Amino acid sequence: MHPLFTKHENLLQQALAAIETRGYWSPFSETPSPKVYGETASAEGEATFSAHLNKTFALDQPSNGQLASEEVSPFGFALGIRYPEATPAALISAATKAHDDWRAAGPEAWIGISLEILARINRASFEIGHSVMHTTGQPFMMAFQAGGPHAQDRALEAIAYAWDQLRRIPAESHWEKPQGKNPPLAMHKRYTITPRGIGLVLGCCTFPTWNGYPGIFADLATGNAVIVKPHPKAILPLAITVRIAREVLRESGLDPNVITLLATQSNDGEIVQDLALRPEIRLIDFTGSTRNGTWLERHAHQAQVFTEKAGVNQIVIDSVDDIKAVARNVAFSLALYSGQMCTAPQNIYIPRDGISTSEGTLSFNSVAQSIIDALQKLVADPVRAVELLGAIQNESVTQRIKQARALGRVWLDSQPLQHPAFPEARIHTPLVLQLDATHDYVQFTQEWFGPISFLIATDATAQSLDLAGTIAAEHGALTLSVYSTDNTIIHAAEEASLRGGVALSINLTGGVFVNQSAAFSDFHGTGANPAANSALTDAAFVSRRFHVIQSRVHVAPQSADGEVGQTVSAIRLNS
């Protein structure tokens, strides 16, 4: 048994229990509390982050001598961190060499080392939190939680799913087939779990760790080498991750090139396409645009490709008890990180004739106004608002807000906002427009990534649900939310969610928001619609990352000759 497997076995067992029962569980505290992380952790983490700025990030891996550097904090300053670049060929060559010993180390080493890496990443949660904040634009609390413990949860989930599959394959077996009066045929068989090869993880600029960790750790836990290519604008969180992983590998007596970082500049399209088609790349995990994800799915035939792409998340409002509670919840979902979550809602369907509430019918306009009021309340105080909105990750989102204004009647216009601590931060409040279910179909079936949402007037809830199911199925979706006091409608919404292959949240009015996906309990994505070709994380996400190669050899039977089995006279032509 590998010592790091033994060290973390208890945690692994808890994680296995969690993915089986799928209740709430997390070993990584989401509270940035001194009691949990240590009295000095917060200050030290921030200092460690600041120490990275304007320096060359030390990484003792193959390099071509050039440096990549173009990260700019959405809060308004250049990070100035220079990352050693490398040619894909050099990284593939190094990974191939490192992979020999890694492959031979076997499942318990893969799992134990992955868990040790994760434990150390957890200790770096403050450093990673600040790094996520200043690459993605997330407000600090969210960057800490989603980029730290929640991303670690998803990593642990991937490791647990991997082990759950690996442990089902016996290392060896005794096969003994009765031969009637003759001695049985007996064989000893060995089953060697063989990783596919080298994985390529293509990170995104909004959730580099949360979306990157499942692929990285699913690859490592099944014995693959990994090349991590972050988005050029969000390198630091994954660079820190890779450096920690390399430390653990080296301490374990392994070649750290099992995991390497491919830092690039923005014009990296050609490099990535060439790399993705290399025969050595047998696994690709991608989070990003539908265009790039679909390209990978259709061209990287040598690899298993896991993609999370664009989608259109939807809310169906049919009837409510308390419109204010609904509006508060919806508004929070729209405002959170300025709609830059892959789970953020975009289309909100409201019957044009209004909805029923416990206090009678509420017109379309009143429903719309309630949501707008709730949103305005959230963003009224800039000091509080920025802790919810965060910053806009990149300029194209700002451009998209401008472009979207022309689509329909503006219910709430987007405004720039001043951050009290970061005067140059790119902050824009949400834009909310009214569209029509029939006339504006072409517009709202696209993803308008960012703080852009549509109040869509439908003929009735039946049309809302029909749109929700169809759009999810055809254009992809990661979330669907329904508000109704009518069980028939809830049932119809469940049917629409099955048809659209999308997870459904019902009547969220409290402290859970549709954008949130809890590891060990919620499957993120389903694989059943175009937004993602696999869930995070399930058996299908891990079981394609390795093979079983067997050998068999004759041995002496274990049972007494002639005593086992039926009398057979026929010639056996096939076992």
Place this chain on the structure above:
Amino acid sequence: MHPLFTKHENLLQQALAAIETRGYWSPFSETPSPKVYGETASAEGEATFSAHLNKTFALDQPSNGQLASEEVSPFGFALGIRYPEATPAALISAATKAHDDWRAAGPEAWIGISLEILARINRASFEIGHSVMHTTGQPFMMAFQAGGPHAQDRALEAIAYAWDQLRRIPAESHWEKPQGKNPPLAMHKRYTITPRGIGLVLGCCTFPTWNGYPGIFADLATGNAVIVKPHPKAILPLAITVRIAREVLRESGLDPNVITLLATQSNDGEIVQDLALRPEIRLIDFTGSTRNGTWLERHAHQAQVFTEKAGVNQIVIDSVDDIKAVARNVAFSLALYSGQMCTAPQNIYIPRDGISTSEGTLSFNSVAQSIIDALQKLVADPVRAVELLGAIQNESVTQRIKQARALGRVWLDSQPLQHPAFPEARIHTPLVLQLDATHDYVQFTQEWFGPISFLIATDATAQSLDLAGTIAAEHGALTLSVYSTDNTIIHAAEEASLRGGVALSINLTGGVFVNQSAAFSDFHGTGANPAANSALTDAAFVSRRFHVIQSRVHVAPQSADGEVGQTVSAIRLNS
């Protein structure tokens, strides 16, 4: 609990234990014995088969009124069976309609009904055995075993793997997240297993049931509908299978169009390509040529594609104790069903300077001659030989024998053989040629499907193993066999098998042959080389056939307020 699940649950539990321990196990007797199958089963099965001949095969599914009929027994007579044809569009439409209730029936119904279908197929083993014999050319005993109980084993294995994954997903969960001094957040979650849609199973002409059942039953057991398209020359075994499955579905109150047969004529390429790209087809299981399999992998992006294609199976002879035992085993593998098994060896590497034996060095020529002698012994008596060789499935194999003669020195020429019972049977004894490891590389890295094998002179075993690993990795292989008395060589062979991603058999000299693959114990194929992109059967083979769609709704907490969890003051932005 579905009654058919209850009925077969004990069998299912045994199968689950078998795939975990991977020892010998089978619930389906491979002995065509009256004690097992009933006194009259053999005669009745043959009569039922004969009754199909020259009639229209009754199948109450959508049809376009035309009839497909071109099966000819390789034993020399036209079957004359006419199968109702259907347009792919009509079958897709019928499957889509039938799928609603089937999807809703849920995992236990899918499993229970699949197991009941299988139980009835087992009772039809003699009828299916004769059908397999007279479509594939297999000798009867093999047709009975491989086409009957062994194929049923593989089906049960697929069902067991499916259930092993399905049962791991809870139907519901209670999620309760502590909120410090505030009441916990509590949600009830439901997880609905959702099949992908319609599966397409493309059968082959040599093992229509053995290769077809895993996909058919993996699809059914995970709630998918299936369109079964047999090879136009080997329809009957799958037509019987589909008819039995439809009976069970109908008796269970379901629309039998959950499974339909697409009977076609030989010029069906365009129909199949169109069908394979239809958006409703979400799963494809294919056994056949590399050309067609690769086309599917590269074009049917809307589907999960599982392929078994061509490969080059190899034997490395390094050193032996008893050359006669080795030669007997190898010769049997070459002769069995005239090399028309996807697992049959083709390339036999022998050092040109000979090998060491317990009785001293044996020259290349002596090793070759031993194998030839053993083969000649097997085919000397036509009456016995035909029970091993069977018939050549189709004329292109006969043509290939002619073509292969020119490749090198002929050690054993192929001869036509007269079948005592079927004078028109297409029977040809094996052809064995000598090739050179270096000069003839282009020739022996191709699959020469049929009774064609090569004795390949190598510089040394090191070259043999190098070729074996490289050719398996680059050209695909389902089997690799090594003979050596030297543990260093055995170890090197294991390394070559890992590198080639191919299962290894070591020193087979007894009653197990390299062509044989035992369900529940041997993984057939690995997915790790071009011969197959998945193993039969493992978790990866089933886990991609369904999705999990969840819903969540707030409920009352189960724990006392404020008593659970840590004190938290931070605002939570993400669950």
